[in-house]
Amino acid sequence: MLEEEHQVIAIVLSGIFFAGLMSVFVVAMVFFHRQRQDLARQKLNQVQAEHEKILLDIENEIQQETLAQVGRELHDNIGQLLSLAKLNLNSSKIEKHAEGRNMVNEVIKEVRALSKSLNLDWVESISIDEFIGQQLGKIQATGYCQTELHCDYSLPELQKDKKIVLIRVIQECLNNAIKHASPDHIVIRITSASPGRAQLMIEDDGLGFDPSLPSQGSGMTNLTNRMNTIGGSFALSSNPGQGTKITLDFPA
Template sequence: MEFKGGELIFLVSTLIIGLITIALVALFGVFQKKKKALLIDRDETKKRFEREIAETQIEIREETLRNISWELHDNIGQLLTLAKIQLQNATPENISEVSETITKGLTEVRALSKLINPEAIKNIKLGDAVQLEIDRFNRLNFINSTLIISGDEQIINKKSSIIIFRILQEFFSNTIKHSKASNLRVQLKFTDTELEVVAADDGVGFSSLENEKKGIGLENIKNRAKLIGASAVFTSEVNKGTSLKIVYKL
């Protein structure tokens, strides 16, 4: 069959339009599938983040309860025992010692109440929360601790603040339990664009081989940091201490 010029052009045009239409439909289908996959992934990421926040809050609560238990037993309990002994042997000359011991006990109870009050902890700034930990370490003579805050302290997203605080809690716990360190130094450095957190001890440190054994714990900390778009980097050498650096974009 022989086509005239106009018919041939019409057929070719129709064929091209048909192919373009099919291609567009196929591309639209691919786009819709990718969009659906992205939405599902976003929802899963959000759910995973919320689960992590919930787990982190539980861990902070558990750590706080452990701290309260230690402080009641090792500090306030001893002060009350001392006050009891002093009262049993009280004389007009040493009654001031009893008063001093009781006053110190009351001060410790007030400090402890800040940890017990969930509303106070929930609404506290990151710097204040870390300062409470530092004060406790010094009060119980766990380790000589200092906190330095530089720059203009900014309001941090509450969920991000929870994650950062829990990461620091884990570092503090490892330092006190395993590092044999004498000093702990924490710095919160605020700039216009980021918060840099550095925690460092002067303990025994650990080698690359030991680092592999600790890998799961360190990886968990790094993964938690990633959840809030932050980075967490450990540095350690045998007999030269360990440091943790967190960088969080404001």
């Protein structure tokens, strides 16, 4: 009888021990899971903060370029129009007054256009292919080189923040081609890489370079990081004397 009581006590104690052990295990697992949740939340907050910083940097860059353009327009275009309008309006010839009024109306139109360019809401009113067409048209109008745009895929409307990133990356790629490549032709092609994704290829027949050589700048890294923020990728291939090809892959 005494032996049976000892066995019962041993079983109860064993049960209590294992129950305690399981409780400790469950508490440890809950604690570990919460730690992982906290780390994941911190990482997500960090990624969001980096994304917002990149967007802010890009918006600031676009606004700075816009302000520089506004300054040039005010000095070279609007200032000249106002001077001519003043001369015509002060003329003793009646017909010159009409010319002066027409110039004042032209100044008003130019000022409105400049005011619109200062507001980044223009990003929402233009599609990516329209923007590219405008940029290539400006380059060709200068006589610098020939340009082509081939749209094999109709891009759906992108969210404003993604469109701002893409616009800035395209601008930077075109600026690099103009500043460093001295090309005769720049070609941009928009295609569908796979369902739900698009590819934008920027090619020039300029000087080219060896991408494996160390670079003094951080341009390629910045472009890669910016494409990463919109779930995209940046790839570059080039050889000396054989031009450069850039491929932007992104969700669409």
